[in-house]
Structure formats: C-alpha cells, structure tokens
Amino acid sequence: MTRVAGVVLAGGRSRRFGETDKALARLDGVPLVRRTAGRVMQATDELVLNCRRDQATALEDACADLDPTLALDIDPDTGPLGGIWTGLAATDAPLSAVVACDMPFVDPTLLEFLVAEADETGADVVVPRVEDGWFQTTQAVYRTASVSMAAEEVLDSGGGRILDAFESLDVRTVGAEVLDRFDPRTFENVNTQGELDAAEAEVRRRNTEMEWE
Numbered sequence: 001m002t003r004v005a006g007v008v009l010a011g012g013r014s015r016r017f018g019e020t021d022k023a024l025a026r027l028d029g030v031p032l033v034r035r036t037a038g039r040v041m042q043a044t045d046e047l048v049l050n051c052r053r054d055q056a057t058a059l060e061d062a063c064a065d066l067d068p069t070l071a072l073d074i075d076p077d078t079g080p081l082g083g084i085w086t087g088l089a090a091t092d093a094p095l096s097a098v099v100a101c102d103m104p105f106v107d108p109t110l111l112e113f114l115v116a117e118a119d120e121t122g123a124d125v126v127v128p129r130v131e132d133g134w135f136q137t138t139q140a141v142y143r144t145a146s147v148s149m150a151a152e153e154v155l156d157s158g159g160g161r162i163l164d165a166f167e168s169l170d171v172r173t174v175g176a177e178v179l180d181r182f183d184p185r186t187f188e189n190v191n192t193q194g195e196l197d198a199a200e201a202e203v204r205r206r207n208t209e210m211e212w213e
C-alpha cells in the first residue's frame with residue numbers, strides 16, 4: 001500500500017476568529033488542530049503539521065502524542081497555497097492528504113476513498129467538487145512530488161492559489177453523487193467563534209447519540 005502523509009494546515013491568521021489562534025481553540029475539550037489531526041491520522045501513516053514559526057511550540061505540544069513532523073512556513077502569509085507547498089516539501093510519502101486544521105468533522109473514510117482513487121488512477125490531484133462547483137482544495141489528496149513542484153512554480157511566478165497549479169496537473173474531481181456517501185459535515189470549517197459554538201453543539205449531540213447506542 002502506498003504510504004500517505006497527512007498534511008494539516010494551520011498557518012493562517014484566524015482573523016475572523018478573533019484574538020486567539022483557532023487551531024488551539026478547544027472543541028470537546030481538545031484543541032481544534034489535535035482533533036482534526038487525529039481524524040486525518042486514521043487514514044494516513046504520518047502527520048505533517050504546517051504552521052508559522054511563532055505557532056510551532058504550542059501546536060507541536062497540542063499534537064505531541066501524534067509525533068508530528070513540523071513544516072514551518074519560510075514565507076508566511078502566502079495563503080493555503082504556501083502551506084500546501086511547505087507541507088508537501090516536508091514528506092517523502094508519495095501521496096499526501098491535505099486538510100485544513102479548522103475542519104473538525106473531516107471524514108477519514110472520505111480521505112481513504114480519495115487516496116484509493118489517486119492510487120488506482122495515478123492522478124496528481126483527487127479533489128472533492130461540491131454542488132456549487134467549489135473545489136475543496138483543503139480536503140484533498142495530492143501526489144506529493146508533482147504537486148509540490150507545480151505549487152512552487154505558481155509561488156515563484158507570484159501567484160496565489162493552488163487552483164492555478166491544477167492547470168499543469170492531472171486532476172480528478174469527486175462529485176456530489178459520491179460525496180453523499182460520507183459525513184455531510186466533512187467540509188464544514190470553523191472560521192468564527194459562533195461556528196465553534198455550533199460545532200461544539202454538534203459534537204455534544206453526537207456524543208449523546210453514541211451513549212444511547
């Protein structure tokens with residue numbers, strides 16, 4: 001089986017969240033980054049944690065039990081594209097499942113599905129495309145070497161989005177008819193304190209449901 005890195009992106013500034021780094025905000029008593037990373041690790045073989053240097057100690061501590069490899073932004077504030085490039089550069093696993101740290105309901109079985117698609121088809125990118133046409137580039141599987149190279153080219157040319165790198169890559173999309181099989185909240189992300197509160201309510205609901213089972 002092909003080795004897969006789980007690359008968790010946490011280098012954002014959390015401006016909409018407020019004063020604190022949302023990666024460290026607690027959901028169900030656990031830092032958001034740790035919760036997301038734990039789910040990613042259910043589908044992958046090693047954890048790569050991407051963040052800025054000033055976040056490194058706190059985030060590494062939060063995920064210490066998962067033994068992360070830190071991938072620190074050389075050029076901070078280059079958006080998710082910079083984070084993806086930095087994260088991919090930190091692993092020699094042939095495939096990488098890239099997930100934003102603020103997606104607490106990421107479905108590990110969806111990541112496994114995306115990995116299997118990449119393995120079977122040899123594609124560079126297997127990316128969910130939701131009903132409104134939006135590419136879920138921060139919950140996708142990337143062929144580490146080719147995507148890293150393409151992302152670097154976009155960054156070198158002053159470019160902005162991982163989507164720009166897709167033009168030179170073999171990209172497979174996974175549509176709504178397939179995505180319907182997975183957790184409907186898998187792409188939900190936490191940007192604000194209100195969204196964290198809503199996620200907390202959902203986790204409580206799920207915990208209660210489990211107690212009754």
Ligand SMILES: Nc1nc2c(ncn2[C@@H]2O[C@H](COP(=O)(O)OP(=O)(O)OP(=O)(O)O)[C@@H](O)[C@H]2O)c(=O)[nH]1
Pocket residue numbers: 009010011012013014015016017050051052073076077078079080082083084099100101102138191
């Ligand atoms: N390395 C790195 N990751 C980033 C950067 N910007 C966003 N990300 C990550 O990409 C994912 C999506 O980020 P957003 O929620 O859109 O942005 P954010 O900066 O975290 O939050 P806002 O400041 O509220 O927009 C998150 O996991 C972020 O940590 C960046 O400049 N560098």
